[in-house]
Amino acid sequence: MHVMAPSALQPPDAIVDRLPVLDLLNQLPPRRRAVLVLRYCCDMSIEQTARALGCSTGTVKSQSARALATLRDRLVHAGL
Numbered sequence: 001m002h003v004m005a006p007s008a009l010q011p012p013d014a015i016v017d018r019l020p021v022l023d024l025l026n027q028l029p030p031r032r033r034a035v036l037v038l039r040y041c042c043d044m045s046i047e048q049t050a051r052a053l054g055c056s057t058g059t060v061k062s063q064s065a066r067a068l069a070t071l072r073d074r075l076v077h078a079g080l
Helices: 012-026 030-041 046-053 057-077
Strands: none
Touching: 012 030, 012 057, 030 046, 030 057, 046 057
8 A cells, every 4th residue: 555645645835835935944044944944844852952963952942043033034024
């Protein structure tokens, strides 16, 4: 039995709508992008993310907050 990945079952519009967000994510500095990907895409805890990146939990929190603020600002300016 072949099981399709969830993204393969989504309508094309749902995928296309993500492209601007992914583009903005790619524009973040590498450390901030890594924090967001590990925390929200890989569903890692703050502690797991800190261990993976070799930094403190405070750094994960601050980098996450700054990255999310930047994404929100850029999404608003892009009209998304």
